[in-house]
Amino acid sequence: MGHFTAKTRPTITQDQRLAWLRELLTGTGESLPYRIAGALLLLYAQPPVRVAKLRIEAIETNETTGK
Template structure:
């Protein structure tokens, strides 16, 4: 039987706290790491996020990772706001008009995914384990089809993670119809 690497939920939460509050890394890498740890986003996708995917309204912040916007909880919203207003590398190419949430030092480009991966690995973050734990926790809270839609995953992948988490939502309707 093949196993996938994973963090414990305590390890995942410790990394989220560190990236939210710690000074172990610069702001862009902290934001990228939290997108991995909170929303199970692969870093190759994180670095290609555009500014237009982030919507900050008085009612709250959201980010579009899948088919529709997903809420950004505090205190991560505060950190993301700081990053949006202080993006690095804006003196190249498009300047402040750069469409990228994570602009590169190369004009008109976004950060290379390996740059972000290497920085987070140097900190000690198990990238695949973090993503597996994040999606595993999300499918425990929300039906896998909704997780897939909100985060840009295929329903098949979300249901596989739900099965691994021992919470197959396919049986949910049948369980709710049973008498107590």
């Protein structure tokens, strides 16, 4: 069995991908789980089904408080 090849592939430019990634990493407009899922999609091209299956316990954060 061969691999699937889409007949049409909507693509985004590298600049657009980086802008979206920057917004997800630095913005506060969306919830943290949404931003993590978006970053995984943009960085690793993970299908949404795999991202949706990811448990929150698998995500580690390293937030600094600015003290």
